[in-house]
Amino acid sequence: MTGLLQPTTALLPLRSGDPQHAGPYRIVGRLGVGGMGVVFAGVDLRGARVAVKVIHASLSADAEFRARFAREVSVLDKVKGTCVVRIIDADVGAAQPWLAAEYVPGPTLESRVTSHGPLHDDELFGLTAGLAEALVAVHAAGVVHRDLKPSNVILSPAGPKLVDFGIARALDATVMTRTGTWIGSPGWVSPEEYSDAPTGPAADVYGWGLLVVYAATGSPPYGVARPEVLALKVLHEAVATSAVPGPLRTLVDRTLAKDPGLRPSASEVMAVVAESWRERHAQPAIAAADAATDIIARLDRTWVMPAAEPAWPTVQPSAPAAGTRRAALIAATVVIVLGAATAIAVNKLPAQPNPPPVQARSAAATADTRASQAATGQRDPAPKRTDRRPSPPPGTSAELAAALDLALASTPAASFTFEGGFTQSLTGGKASGRLHNRETQDDFDMTIRSYEGFRGRYVVLRSSSVYPDRPRAKADDLQLLGPEADAWNALIVAGTAGPSVVREMVAHGSRMKRKGRTYSGAVAVADTSGPLRALLNSWLDGDVEEVQPDSYITYKLTIDADDRPKRFLLAWSVPLGNGGIYTSTFSTSYRGWNSRKAISQP
Structure with missing residues (x-):
């Protein structure tokens, strides 16, 4: 997903299951949707417009996400510039946390x-x-x-107006995104x-x-x-x-x-x-x-910058006994809202202390809101549930990318077993050990047993440097090694088993399908990068995009109840001229995710 929701030419109608209220704001339509939540058009009791971001249920059940969301709201509320989009209100303790931001009409600099x-x-x-x-x-x-x-x-x-404050681990396809690399x-x-x-x-x-x-x-x-x-x-x-x-x-x-x-x-x-x-x-x-x-x-x-404002549904109280609102939907403008700005971690300056998690809406504010609702005949929102329910599996590739980011941020280390290699050859083998994810790079400490009989232990740091596991050993550039080198087997593992590769496949995949907590999709070789791209290029002794432009990657990923990789199967398929296909497969199982320190140089 993108950190900022793209312009929409119309106020979109609400869907079945969409909320009718977020705190004091009446929800009158949709402005867009992103990997972290849906942005709704909201109107307060005075008719003032706001953009209300309601976090997806799959993330709302995550305690770590909630704590971080609260910290972000606390910090972003302190940004008071005239040329920044203001945070107006939030409820970080709601069943589905939400945040209301200033509604800003107008084109982006890019579209202008x-x-x-x-x-x-x-x-x-x-x-x-x-x-x-x-x-x-x-x-x-x-x-x-x-x-x-x-x-x-x-x-x-x-x-x-500047929007979308601070990128960090949990978001969007620009973060993990967009490139899957940086x-x-x-x-x-x-x-x-x-x-x-x-x-x-x-x-x-x-x-x-x-x-x-x-x-x-x-x-x-x-x-x-x-x-x-x-x-x-x-x-x-x-x-x-x-x-x-x-x-x-x-x-x-x-x-x-x-x-x-x-x-x-x-x-x-x-x-x-x-x-x-x-x-x-x-x-x-x-x-x-x-x-x-x-x-x-x-x-x-x-400053002269005309921007046609869309007509939003009016919020006029009907007879007090009915307690309802009428709405007329007329759309016509370019709308930009603060999309993922607060659904992602804020990068704080070192001099600033970490603010404690806060509940953005006070009890007094809630009481005032309810009093206003009673005076105007508006119904109070449904009572909020405070019990935590099991997190439902992410439903879209953007949600899956965000869920993986959140999970790996808190538990980046695991043990793994691997097996795989290139079809029509003995190149490949088995490996086991432990790994540590560094967002877009991975560390490995593993023992490799190749199909050709070679056995060795290697440490890979940042998906790029490989060390034989002995004191004071010198590193080789992993992505420059060729298949003739014993250490090249480490590139097979790093290029197909690393969590960063899993994240890249999800971020770049198309035609994703889901069955329970198992996901599958396809990725064009043109969209590969990092150790996977280096592996394919090395195997072909040339750029895979030029040598085998019709080849493609498919993946099958199963995640556990905490949204961490459990099993990952990556396959590289090369179509043949006679209608056949050569497929090389690489399978990895992960267990024992934890927050231990990164793997160090031998």
């Missing part, structure tokens, strides 16, 4: 640029200044956004996010620079390419900034420094942009402390 081309003049300065103000507010609350990209910026009638969105990730270095506010400053270049040119700063190609460009290539207006270009160049220590702070960015904007209008300088106030005032004077 796609439809009308680059931004110019005050429109461009307004975007850059508003985003700088938003980042200052976000960082002041102790949050690092980490996913600045065109689809996370709404050009509302009042000015630019956290973040390829081409919009800072250089330090491709390493083990801590990610701080400087990553957002880098993202600000990329957005300015995109808005000024109408094109992604690093172009369009495969995730691994984009990663190399981010790490080694400079962004072309010649299209950025002169007053901003020097600042943008500084924000795009590969070394985060050389980038300015968000506060400095805001001050410089405010000053440049004033100079453009031949106005005198102001104190840096007044930059935010000056930016908001100038947006009020210069």
Whole structure:
């Protein structure tokens, strides 16, 4: 799933089983659905519009998710910038937790640029200044956004709005996503996010620079390419900034420094942009402390961004005895809401203490709500159940991806047994040992017994370095080994049995089917990456996408009651010219998931 729900051209009707209320908000339609929940159109008793995110039942039963959701609500409630989407209300203790966010009409920066081309003049300065103000507010609350990209910026009638705060393990197909390899969105990730270095506010400053270049040119700063190609460009290539207006270009160049220590702070960015904007209008300088106030005032004077608002069903009380509402549904606009922003873990700055889990709605607020409902004849929502029921199995690939993320975040280690190899050959064997998942990479400590009679013990770190299990042994690059090397057997295991590979298959799979807690699907070889892609390329001595473009991957995954992998079967099928198919299979069983420390170098 994506971290932000995409625009919808209509307010969608409610479905059977959808809630009628979320706290004080009357649910009048659907705005969209994502892997973490459904976003509904909500209206309060005064008729004010909100976007209400109701978490899926499959995640609502997870105690860890609930605790993290409560922490996120507590932190995000502190973000008070004018150019960020505000959190209005939440109930983290409801049977299905929900969160209400400011409803913001308008196109995303991505759709605006796609439809009308680059931004110019005050429109461009307004975007850059508003985003700088938003980042200052976000960082002041102790949050690092980490996913600045065109689809996370709404050009509302009042000015630019930043949405979707903070990526972390539990979400969407951009996280696991979208590439199955890195956290973040390829081409919009800072250089330090491709390493083990801590990610701080400087990553957002880098993202600000990329957005300015995109808005000024109408094109992604690093172009369009495969995730691994984009990663190399981010790490080694400079962004072309010649299209950025002169007053901003020097600042943008500084924000795009590969070394985060050389980038300015968000506060400095805001001050410089405010000053440049004033100079453009031949106005005198102001104190840096007044930059935010000056930016908001100038947006009020210069920002023009029409956005047709859809007509939502009205919420008018009928006769008190009936206690009902009439609704008329008329749709017509582009709607963006705060989608996965709070369904994912927030990246906090080191200086900020961890807030305790909170119940966002107080008893007094609930009492006031009920009093208002009684006065207007509105029925109270159905009583909430507090008993925990067994978690139902995820129903969609997005839900499954999110559930795997949550489960592996808390219990990343397990024991495993493996068997598999390439058909029409003796290449393959059996393996057993333990593994540890690092989100998009895996560690292994395993004993391998090949079909050819070889036996050895190896340690694999981060799906890339392989060590013979002996003191002071030197590592080989696992993904550069060929089939002639004994250690290449470790690549067979890492490329087909690692939890990161499981997550990649789920994130990229199509035609997924479910029977109970067993899922199956197919993946095109063009969508493979990491150790699996390295394995196939090595076996073919060439790029699988070029040598065997018609080949494909199928998988069958069974998860346990806590949504952790239990059995995983991966098959690589190569169609033959005579109508036959060669299929190589690799089967893994997992047991004893736990939270032990990562596997270390011998």
